[in-house]
Amino acid sequence: MATDVELPVRLHDLLLALAGRVDDDALSQARELLAVAEPDRAVELVVGCLLAGRIAVTDAERGQISDLLDELNSSRTLADLLNAVDTLPVPRHRFSAESDPVGGIAEALTKVVTSLPDIRSVMCVWRSTPAGASPGPLPQRLVLVDIGPQGYAPATAYRIDRALRRAGVSAAVEVLRPATQLSDYHAAAVTTAREVKFSSSAGGGGHRDESGAWFDGPEDVRDLAPVVEPTPVPEIPETGSETTRRNRVESYEGAQPFPPKPVKRVVREPVDVADEPPLPPALTPPTTPPAVFNNAEVTMELGPDDLAALQAALADPNGLPPGQVAVEATPAADAKLSDRERALLQQLHEELAQREDVPGQAQDSSQWQIDRSGTQGSFQPPAWMGAPPNGDAPQQNNGHPPYSA
Amino acid sequence: MSDTEWACHELLLRLAGRLPDDILWRFRDWAATDAVVVLARALPRALLHDRIGLTDLEMNLLADAVLSNGADRAMLSSVEGVDELSESGYTFTAESPDRVSMGDSATAVLGATLRGRQGVGEVRTSWRQGGEDQVARRIVLIAATTGHARLTGEVQRVLRALGEHDPCVEVVPLGMELPSYHQAALAASEPICTGAEVDGHLVPV
Numbered sequence: 001m002a003t004d005v006e007l008p009v010r011l012h013d014l015l016l017a018l019a020g021r022v023d024d025d026a027l028s029q030a031r032e033l034l035a036v037a038e039p040d041r042a043v044e045l046v047v048g049c050l051l052a053g054r055i056a057v058t059d060a061e062r063g064q065i066s067d068l069l070d071e072l073n074s075s076r077t078l079a080d081l082l083n084a085v086d087t088l089p090v091p092r093h094r095f096s097a098e099s100d101p102v103g104g105i106a107e108a109l110t111k112v113v114t115s116l117p118d119i120r121s122v123m124c125v126w127r128s129t130p131a132g133a134s135p136g137p138l139p140q141r142l143v144l145v146d147i148g149p150q151g152y153a154p155a156t157a158y159r160i161d162r163a164l165r166r167a168g169v170s171a172a173v174e175v176l177r178p179a180t181q182l183s184d185y186h187a188a189a190v191t192t193a194r195e196v197k198f199s200s201s202a203g204g205g206g207h208r209d210e211s212g213a214w215f216d217g218p219e220d221v222r223d224l225a226p227v228v229e230p231t232p233v234p235e236i237p238e239t240g241s242e243t244t245r246r247n248r249v250e251s252y253e254g255a256q257p258f259p260p261k262p263v264k265r266v267v268r269e270p271v272d273v274a275d276e277p278p279l280p281p282a283l284t285p286p287t288t289p290p291a292v293f294n295n296a297e298v299t300m301e302l303g304p305d306d307l308a309a310l311q312a313a314l315a316d317p318n319g320l321p322p323g324q325v326a327v328e329a330t331p332a333a334d335a336k337l338s339d340r341e342r343a344l345l346q347q348l349h350e351e352l353a354q355r356e357d358v359p360g361q362a363q364d365s366s367q368w369q370i371d372r373s374g375t376q377g378s379f380q381p382p383a384w385m386g387a388p389p390n391g392d393a394p395q396q397n398n399g400h401p402p403y404s405a
Numbered sequence: 406m407s408d409t410e411w412a413c414h415e416l417l418l419r420l421a422g423r424l425p426d427d428i429l430w431r432f433r434d435w436a437a438t439d440a441v442v443v444l445a446r447a448l449p450r451a452l453l454h455d456r457i458g459l460t461d462l463e464m465n466l467l468a469d470a471v472l473s474n475g476a477d478r479a480m481l482s483s484v485e486g487v488d489e490l491s492e493s494g495y496t497f498t499a500e501s502p503d504r505v506s507m508g509d510s511a512t513a514v515l516g517a518t519l520r521g522r523q524g525v526g527e528v529r530t531s532w533r534q535g536g537e538d539q540v541a542r543r544i545v546l547i548a549a550t551t552g553h554a555r556l557t558g559e560v561q562r563v564l565r566a567l568g569e570h571d572p573c574v575e576v577v578p579l580g581m582e583l584p585s586y587h588q589a590a591l592a593a594s595e596p597i598c599t600g601a602e603v604d605g606h607l608v609p610v
Contacts, residue, residue: 025570029427041450045431048443052435075475078443134434134561137568 007071011039012153013180014064015046020093020185021056022049023132024140024172028161031173035158040072047078053133056085093129093185095192101126101141102196108167110198112159118150122160123193124171141171142189146178153177187344406553412469413441414554416448418575419466422493422533422586423457426542426571430561433574437554445474449481458487493586495535497593502534503541511543511567512597518563520598524551526579526605529594533573543569544590545597547576548605579605 005013011034015027026049033042047065050057057065066079101124113119123146126139143164147156157175164171174186182190406414413436420429428451435444448471452459459467464486472478512530519528526548532541545564549556557576564572575587579602583591591607599605 025427026431029431041447041454044443044447044450048431048435048440048447051443052438052440054439074446081439081442130566134565136565136570 007039007068008034008154009177010064011042011068012157012175013177014061014068016174016176016180016186017061017183018046018050018055018057019172019174019183020131021088022046022053023134023136025136026132026134028172031154031157031161034154039068040074043068043072044074044078047082049132050082051078054083055133056083056088058088059084059086093127093131093188095142095189096126096128096139097192097194099126102194104167104169105143105164105171105196106198108164108169109160109196112163113198116151116156116159118148119156120146120148122146122196122198123190124196125189125193127172127189141169142193143171143173144186144190144193145173145175147175149178151175151177182344191344406551409470409473410436410441410554412466413444413471414557414576415578415581416463416466416470418577418587419463419584420457421573421575421584422495422536423490424451424455425537426573430571430573433554433557434561437558442474445471445476449476449484452484453480456485458485460487460490490585493536493589495533495586495589497531497533497544497590498541499531499593499595501532501541501543511564511569514563514567515545515560516598519547519560519600522600524602525549525556525600526602527599527607528597529591529607530597531590531594533590542571542573544594545572545574546587546591546594546607547574548579548602548607549576549600550579550602550605553578577607 012031015030015034019027026045030042030045033039033045043065047069049055062079062082062084065082066076069078070076105122105124109122113122123144125142125144127142128139130136130138131140143160145156145160147153153175157173160175161171161173164173174189176182176186176190414433417429417433417436424432432444432448432451435441449467451457452467464484467484468481471481515528515530519525527546528548529546531544531546533544534541543564545560547556547560553576557574560574560576561572564574575590577583577587594607
């Protein structure tokens with residue numbers, strides 16, 4: 001397949017696409033092999049994991065793997081053994097930003113982030129669901145790194161992964177390139193993640209390119225938001241203890257200090273629709289009121305800042321009457337959103353608007369609520385949150401916050 | 406178990422402590438699955454990459470294990486032959502020297518899973534130190550009469566879920582003369598449980 005994209009970048013993107021389907025250790029190992037100029041071993045590792053776990057791939061992914069095998073003088077026929085499907089199974093990964101997912105990350109990455117080119121941001125989140133056929137222990141911390149056009153994705157993934165191992169931090173590192181579409185897995189992770197704040201001398205990478213940003217945004221809004229500068233942390237020498245993949249300290253059950261509580265199920269009493277506060281116009285189903293389910297899923301995925309932003313949006317100081325909540329986010333909430341997040345939310349709004357034009361689409365909506373204090377009321381999700389057709393399966397939001405920007 | 410599967414399992418068993426743990430457990434995971442065709446290419450490449458030599462017995466096992474699955478004969482020819490294996494540099498102990506006593510869930514889970522199980526004999530564990538490792542590794546030794554590769558993969562997955570990223574699971578066929586690595590591990594080991602094969606002792610009684 002003729003393409004302008006270099007092989008390492010294509011392989012990096014393939015590994016990104018497989019995140020959540022292949023175990024994190026295999027992806028980390030493949031990225032290491034890619035970074036140290038052994039892409040042939042990286043591709044065969046990926047193919048072996050896909051075959052061993054009977055993990056489904058799309059026809060397009062199988063084609064990409066076939067091309068990569070051919071270009072690397074391996075056997076193209078290995079790709080023919082893969083389990084190719086028309087539609088991938090819906091991922092059911094859950095993410096949480098509780099229990100301080102950024103703890104210890106800034107200290108571990110200060111030096112390497114400074115030395116790598118064009119790192120835009122580093123975010124962290126816990127994943128509470130297993131990935132792959134041979135998953136590791138849970139919860140799994142994800143470190144999501146945004147790089148700009150001057151960054152090198154495979155090298156960044158490898159160097160950050162290595163720095164974390166040296167610091168004794170177990171995490172899966174995902175480096176997101178510009179101009180690539182986020183998978184559902186990464187979109188859910190990014191939406192829930194917390195950003196790592198580095199000291200002013202370290203943040204943003206050593207060779208940041210100011211000419212481009214995600215989604216062509218003129219300037220990262222987060223740079224304009226008031227930020228409390230953390231206390232400068234001592235640099236950890238990169239040549240310290242040689243903890244690598246092959247001699248790392250194993251993390252046993254319960255080794256994660258405070259496992260998050262991403263999702264819990266509660267039995268919800270039937271709700272009188274008349275007692276419910278009216279919905280914003282944009283979220284109100286056009287005709288039939290939504291069905292009420294006894295088994296509502298209550299997420300704990302909003303952090304305190306997110307909740308405050310949500311409350312501020314719902315209690316508009318301009319005195320809008322109930323049901324007339326403005327869709328625009330507060331400046332504080334907007335300042336927290338990256339260009340990528342705002343673009344994602346914009347896409348969701350557009351999809352919501354399209355579905356509202358189709359009668360009956362919103363009938364699949366179900367009851368959601370934020371279980372913080374028990375006094376927050378409930379939230380009616382739009383159709384894009386994906387209620388199951390039969391309405392009796394448990395709900396999940398894949399980490400998307402139930403509020404709009 | 407076919408001759409190919411048997412040769413593959415025995416070779417991967419004999420490579421314990423010589424191939425890096427993160428690669429070895431992955432190859433063992435593939436051995437009982439459709440990924441054996443990838444293993445046939447990846448195993449010789451890993452041996453060459455790490456300059457790992459094989460004895461004559463192991464060389465024959467390698468040929469039996471991978472040639473029928475499409476391995477490159479030229480690559481196999483590059484694998485160095487050795488007359489005898491050098492000392493591993495590992496030491497084995499019954500208890501982990503660097504872990505505080507917080508209870509051992511892995512032992513409890515293995516006992517619950519394998520006790521009284523058909524085809525499984527004695528199950529023991531010890532701890533390995535030395536080599537390139539800075540930390541001690543748990544070594545699980547299992548005597549089995551059948552389904553060795555499949556049992557290896559299953560126990561590996563259990564240990565990974567419990568937090569061991571690179572599990573070291575040695576499923577030994579009954580009656581096999583153990584390599585020196587396994588003899589040393591066995592000498593320092595402690596019992597976990599016994600499967601249905603009550604005569605399947607790792608340690609002579």
